[in-house]
Amino acid sequence: MKTIIEKYGHKRVTVVEGGITRHRSIFNGLKVFAENEFSSHLLQKPEVVIIHDAVRPFVEEDIVSKVVMAAKEHGAAGAIRPLVSTVIASAADGCLDHSLERARYRASEMPQAFLFDIIYEAYQQCTDYDLDYGTECLHLALKYCKTNAKLVEGTADLWKVTYKRDLYAAESIIKDNLSQQVCVITNVKETLAQVGFLLPESLKSQIKVEAISISLSKNDSCLQNIFSGQCYNFVCVNDKRWAIQETQELVDMLEKLNIPLLCPVVLILVHLDIPENNSFSIGMEDLTTIKKFARETKKKNILVYGLLIQCKDPLLLQETVNSAAALIMALIKDRNPELIGQLLVA
């Protein structure tokens, strides 16, 4: 935990030792604000505390602010969701006793918020049985402080990452979130003008595109604007075969701005090749150069792929650019670390 806080430079986090049950861990967290022996320095008592589960990583700011406002007014508040399945009670013999009318009940989710004094008092009055077998904070506030929590409708993204399938879903959601925007950087050279125009146009139907057509080194402030917009995908179109030096400048800039710290960045090197005759080929040096570069940048959490747009017939350029755009989208969406350094051909 402390490693994570250090790595990502969090400044206002205090870590408190957990207990053997959920309620005991929360109680430990509350004590930091009220009891001297639980922290090296007593933290200032807050008006409202928010309780959340780490297994609900996709919580939105909106619902947090809603439960906090409701807690200020009602003393306690929690997010709820409709039930997905009917809830039933079983008898001792393992048979159905009765089923609940689904519309009358809700699933209690997180986050929840409380006036500090209310939830702290509730935990102080708790029995050991509550602390060992209970799970619901709203229940404690009701039982010990007569506080009927306000229930706030939450969104579907409050779901709990519980099973293996939830890890799959979480991975896909994160990849989806990272695939919302791409920055296409095109070298100013005249030979690239057409591709520099066609490629962003073709991508636009699938993703938000920022197209920049100036030389990279002169473009620091423009790029920095894009970086601060949390763009995790870059396409560099160049006429020099695999302009590693220029790309290195971009990699350095991304690294300086801490962009690849949290999530992997995809960087696709696009090269347009119009063979003079039919004897087009890819040499071993090209392959080795990209692979070596990709292996190095992967250590910085930047995934580099090569893409060759080869076009014998200018009339087919649009079609080739479209298939290049499809490959770019596939690379961005998959972010597959095994395929780095490969050279795809459109």
Added chain:
Amino acid sequence: MKTIIEKYGHKRVTVVEGGITRHRSIFNGLKVFAENEFSSHLLQKPEVVIIHDAVRPFVEEDIVSKVVMAAKEHGAAGAIRPLVSTVIASAADGCLDHSLERARYRASEMPQAFLFDIIYEAYQQCTDYDLDYGTECLHLALKYCKTNAKLVEGTADLWKVTYKRDLYAAESIIKDNLSQQVCVITNVKETLAQVGFLLPESLKSQIKVEAISISLSKNDSCLQNIFSGQCYNFVCVNDKRWAIQETQELVDMLEKLNIPLLCPVVLILVHLDIPENNSFSIGMEDLTTIKKFARETKKKNILVYGLLIQCKDPLLLQETVNSAAALIMALIKDRNPELIGQLLVA
């Protein structure tokens, strides 16, 4: 629906028109066995009927058989799961009324099974309110036939595909299921002997491998055994550059056996290249050949990728084969249709 039944050759399926609510649809399904006007030919009345949701596609045979056996004994039975969240009742003002003790309740899932006479009688006695607003079949059996259903613990894979994240999870689970086994077919030639041995060995740490080292055309019965084992991944190691004709035979065989009907098959063409000198290169014809072939086979739901194992230094062969195995695993796991016809290099 009828298109699906036809496409996949189902023989014993009768489609019944759905109703405007869940209960009305199920009732329509039951009527086929009891009322003449609901089917062109009255179907024979079964002892037990199973009710299931299409949104729970990963149901295992085991739980189906368990609920059927329990229904035979108890008249009704249904799968249950532990509650993931606490269930609460809200008061009219949107505040917490009370919360249920989580351990005493269960989520009612599907499949459920019933003696036909019991569930049919329950539906016949149903009120319009039940049919329009109810959702729980076990509840109807209890209310109208005094049958307390036996509750059977289900597994986590009974979950309901409800939200977008569930589609992501379902896709990953299917891909995972398809990536359990690979068949490596190596041409008998001596030049390939080493790779034909090393590659399956390297893959074995990650996936179940069937290695065959005879020429494809002489190997029908052996391959058919593998096909009947539901293998969806094939690696063909050849010394002829992209032995399209031999591969076409494999494609034809897969097609004849209906393997790619339900799920896409991955077919990776591996070529070992030991350049005489350093002037190794990939020519345009190679790229065009694989791409064209891949586009054709994609229509048959077979995804073809090319993989070149290039090895200047025999001492580095093991390392190169390992990186080829990593690429093969990535292609198998992703089954990305956009990357077909690409030539990867290990």
